[in-house]
Amino acid sequence: MAPIDAAKLTADLIRCPSVTPAEGGALVLLDALLTDAGFDCTRVDRGGISNLFARWGAKGDARTFGFNGHTDVVPVGDEDSWTADPFGAEIREGIMYGRGTTDMKSGVAAFAAAAIDFVSNTPPNGAIVLTITGDEEGDALDGTTALLDYMTAENEQMSVCLVGEPTCPNEMGEMMKIGRRGSLTAYFTFTGKQGHAAYPHRANNPLPAMARLMDQLSSHTLDAGTDHFDASTLAVVTMDTGNPATNVIPADCRATVNIRFNDVHSGSTLTDWLQSRLDAVAKDTGVAIDMSVKISGESFITPPGALSDLVAAAVTAETGRTPELSTSGGTSDARFVQHHCPVVEFGLVGKTMHQVDENVPVAQIHQLKDIYSRILRDYFA
The missing domain is CATH 3.30.70.360 (Alpha-Beta Plaits)
Structure with a gap:
């Protein structure tokens, strides 16, 4: 199977107008892509919210790497203030513009691309689980919580989980989150x-x-x-x-x-x-x-250890920076995942998230895929 272009996948997701709580076609797109790659996919919709659970590998495998992210986005605000179509994924001088480019369709695309390439080229001795919600930017009552409830009912388990929210203030690789206030x-x-x-x-x-x-x-x-x-x-x-x-x-x-x-x-x-x-x-x-x-x-922390070391080492190898282990910022869906398994967060530079002309350098999308790919290789090594 040819490698998945994470930037192209990001653009395809941006063109899905998935403003909370609308699904907008984003999860349908991911469902088809992951299914073609051999993932078992299940829609876990609840309360009018669309969610997707995808697993590659044996159910209940004792070694399962999980990823959590969201495809819903905040409203565009005053569309006349944008210099690009908020759902057009226009690229100018190497920068992609659109609602969700930073928060966080690039993160979902980068991990999905990394996971598909990984299982296609070097099938791991274990499983990979993706939990993708359409309700992170809303009330979050029927998003990741619905996915975790589904996992409990179906005896599905993640050993560890990475949340792909944007975590870096200014430079790629400078910060990861090990907890939240x-x-x-x-x-x-x-x-x-x-x-x-x-x-x-x-x-x-x-x-x-x-x-x-x-x-x-x-x-x-x-x-x-x-x-x-x-x-x-x-x-x-x-x-x-x-x-x-x-x-x-x-x-x-x-x-x-x-x-x-x-x-x-x-x-x-x-x-x-x-x-x-x-x-x-x-x-x-x-x-x-x-x-x-x-x-x-509630506040929570995943104490520094094997999971944070794994992610930090991959970030350093791909960016040359040692990420600060931080608990700053607002809330994220990691607050729900932390009840299920150890969880950390790493993603893009978040300077433009929720802003007019939200954007991401295309090179950062490819770099993020490389980081996620290395994390998977090192975890299953």
């Missing part, structure tokens, strides 16, 4: 008593209570960081009253905070801390404060 969003509603601004004693203004609580939360130092994580952060992301009148004290107002936390904390301990601060302000002000919390993921 947790993410928690807390929504507050403050309810007082509406009244005339000239007679504040007849009202109970919820705005000072909101300002006091937000100041207390944002000025608090959560921690100083840990061995593998930076210090946790809390950001006040919105404060709203919706009150256009200057002579009315509003009855209620709302605020939202987002916390990115390390392994000092858990979602539950932070929720308890927020509740204690909330209760104190409510008691002092007489304003009723309700809170709802959404935990997008």
Whole structure:
């Protein structure tokens, strides 16, 4: 079988308009390509989300290398601001433009191409599994979680897993992820008593209570960081009253905070801390404060060891750089995979992801395929 051109496959995927939750033809394309190469493919659709499970090799093989990625992309935004068709995969001066070029259709294409070439030329003593979702950029309720649920039900197992998210800040090979911070969003509603601004004693203004609580939360130092994580952060992301009148004290107002936390904390301990601060302000002000919390993921880490050494060695061999082992950035689907098996992340430079004119140098796509190919060779050696 002729080698798979990872850049051409990337372009074919870019031309599939798979804006979350639309499948757009991307998984259909991958399904056909992988099936032709001898992979057993199964669509694992759930809740209106399209997902693909593909395995080469014996089911339940004790030595199985897994890859996780997504073909869904964020909306293009103002299309008139693009200098190229967001779904055209236009190449100018060696750079491919399009939504998903960086995040992360190039990563999916590079690994699929590496895996197909590998099993075609040197069939390994083991198995390779690809879990590709169409729901990473959305709520992620029926994407990788659905694939992992399917694997549990079917007694499928990955020994280790590589997530192909873009991980490098500026130069190819400079960073890989061995964990991620947790993410928690807390929504507050403050309810007082509406009244005339000239007679504040007849009202109970919820705005000072909101300002006091937000100041207390944002000025608090959560921690100083840990061995593998930076210090946790809390950001006040919105404060709203919706009150256009200057002579009315509003009855209620709302605020939202987002916390990115390390392994000092858990979602539950932070929720308890927020509740204690909330209760104190409510008691002092007489304003009723309700809170709802959404935990997008807990912090986790895959301790440095065999898997990170394997990936780092391949990256160094192909780029000449020793990647930093990092836990920075937002969340990824690795937060789900880490419950299944050891997981690390490595992918492209992510400077243009989610931006207008998102792009990737074509040479980087080929380089990424070379890195993934070396990882597979070294793992099964």
